[in-house]
Amino acid sequence: MSGMTLATISHVYAGRKVLDTVSLVIRPGEMVALVGPSGSGKSTLASIAAGIVKPTKGRILRQYRQHAMVFQQARLLPWANARENIAFPLMLNGLRKREALEKAESVAEKVALLPEDFDKMPGELSGGMRARVAIARALGVAPDFLIFDEPFAALDPALRRRLQDLVLSLGQDRAFGGMFITHDLAEAARLADHIAVLDRQGKGVLGTLTPPGQRGHRSDVDIFDFVQQSLYGDPLLSDLVHVDERAMPLDLVGDAGLGPRRCC
Amino acid sequence: MPGYMGFEGRINALRRGPVRERLVEWREMAPILALDGVKRFGPPMLGLGLFLATWQAGHVAYGAFILPSPVQTLQAAFGVLTTSEGWIVLGATVARVVAALAISLLIGGFFGLLAGYSNFGRAMFAPVATILLGIPATAWVILTMIWFGPSHGAILFTISVVTGPMLYIGMVDAVLTRDRRLEEMAAAFGASRWAQFSRVALRQIIATLAPVFGIALALGFKVAIMSELVSNVAGIGAALARSRAHMDIDMALAYVVLAVMGLLVIEHGLIRPMQRRVGAWKRVSG
Structure with missing residues (x-):
């Protein structure tokens, strides 16, 4: 099971209604x-x-084990290299640094990141590479x-x-x-x-x-x-x-x- | 010959490889490195040279009683460093500055964090910070002398109350200018509020606060010496007051030189490396 139901979601931000009773079933x-x-x-x-974000109104039914997100601008930690960025959510989930970095390398290979790019800082990566790191970071936690x-x-x-x-x-x-x-x-x-x-x-x-x-x-x-x-x-x-x-x-x-x- | 790389890059490249090859490379690179060195260290050395020349000219014009020569001053400073009393004097000032800055960081930093994360706190503390920043350091020196008398605690209070608001403002700025999208990213991966702060926000806050801390350190030194001078409590300031009383201009300048050198040692030996360490990613990410 890896679906989600958003029921009559409304959200107000800075006095403006951004979402008004939106429902969606995935x-x-x-x-x-x-x-x-x-x-x-x-x-x-x-x-x-x-x-x-917590909605102002509405209900969310989450039917998945683990979720992850890939953002528009990769949102990589600027002080961490590609490998450390991929390992970041794994460490958040309680994995030790060494194990997280090892797993990060195997995930990085899945998104066609080259080993020589593992140690590069976000500022040294191209836009495409940054997007790949962001995808790998999301895949690292094995989301459904x-x-x-x-x-x-x-x-x-x-x-x-x-x-x-x-x-x-x-x-x-x-x-x-x-x-x-x-x-x-x-x-x-x-x-x-x-x-x-x-x-x-x-x-x-x-x-x-x-x-x-x-x-x-x-x-x-x-x-x-x-x-x-x-x-x-x-x-x-x-x-x-x-x-x-x-x-x-x-x-x-x-x-x-x-x-x-x-x-x- | 390698392509263009920075001074450190060239040095690091020369440190690698077999000895014979390294020697050959060193010979080839020596003129380039020398030119780099001249470009890098030449202007500051020239500035320092001009300063010393002006000082020496002042000495020649007004005599040793008014202005001792740079050599005389350095000899006197060296004399201070060869006695245990000299080290105690320097140590007292440094210890006070370090202790007071720790207090400032704790209090100013704590309230800065509160204000950074809360609009209400920011609005409430803003006028207080403005008032405290507006009070001249000399006024605090006089006030604390009246309130607490000439004591170690009075000097600590003076340094803390002068540098605290500065660290408060720095902390508020650091909290407000952090990239909140990174915390959202962490939240999307299930990070708790504490994890968002400790693993994502704090790193950015420290990097932004580090330069402010360097400025607070320099200011703390000046205030400490001024307070010691007025209160005559052991330290560089008190030593300056004694030198003035004895009309010992050599010793007075020696302590000034030692104070400046102490500040430079702390700044370049501790603060700058720390700033480089915590802020290196800012330079890479541009």
Whole structure:
């Protein structure tokens, strides 16, 4: 069992209602992408799911053994090298430093980090490497529920694609389910089983869309068709979900010869 | 020949490898290292040289009674260091500064932590800190003399009350400027509040506070000497007062030199290495 149920979650921050009775069910082993415009409360919902933020109202049913989170900016400890960063949650969970570092090395290899990078400080790592360390740090605790909060948003499209492949390969055996927050609808369609759309004022999940095919095996054309039909075939969604051309992979926008605003 | 690397990098590179190769490399690198050394140490040595030359010129112009030469002063300072009494005088001042700074750090640091983590505490302590910081150190010296008389405790109090608010402000700043996202990250992995503080926040707080501690140390030394001078309680300040009473300008300057050297030794032997150690990651992460 590795699912989660968020029931009628509301959250007020600095006098502003960020989330208003949002409900979402993530079934065991399922990866649900959460999309929505900026300010719709996606990251807040992820923080609530991760237990960082306590919601003002609502109930959360957690049906997993261990969760972990991958953040947008890797959030690596700047005084620790790559290996120590990966070992950090393991030490938090009570593992001795030596054992934690040994385990960190084996996890680092899974995300294709090279041994010569183990001793590098975060400032010496590239953006892609930092993202890999963040993923390894999350995988280190052997989670069965993973929360990704726009982990690749700041990376270039080619690198983003490689890291998406990495996430797909790591989740191939359905060892973990979870939540993937992204602005990029193609990324959502590629990595998730279902896509939940959050409305502009965090007033709730508008609906859950299910892209055709299996995650990781959808072609770019499928993804684009899905995005196009889901968003622009439904006037409600097209009105509420803002799609930025820059958030779409360039090849998709270019191949189709149309941008989201010119569509339908 | 290796590509560009810093002074330490070159030295470390030369320390590795077989002896013969190292000797050859040393010979090749010697002129480059010498140039590095000149670039690194030249300007400060020039500044120090100019200062000593000006001092010597003052000595020549006004005579040894008004201004002893640098050599005379160093001889007198060396004389102090060869006696156990001299070491007791220096030790008394250093011990007071260390003890008082520990008290300041404990009290100022504690209230700084409270204020850093609580808006209410910050708002409550802000005017108190402003008032305490606004009172001149000399005023504290006089006030504590009146309140407690010339005593060891009075000097400790004076140093603590002058440096405490500074460490308080430094602590508040350190708490407020820490990267809270790292604590969120730790929380996402199940870290308790205490673990978030001790394993993530404290490291950042210490790194930000370390330079403030260095400044507090220098200020503490000055206040200690001033307090000892006024209260005539054993220490560098009291020794200066005695030298003034005996019109012993050599000894007075010797103690000034020893005070400055003591501060430099503590700063460069203890504080700076500590700052480098706790703040190294800040330089790497840019």
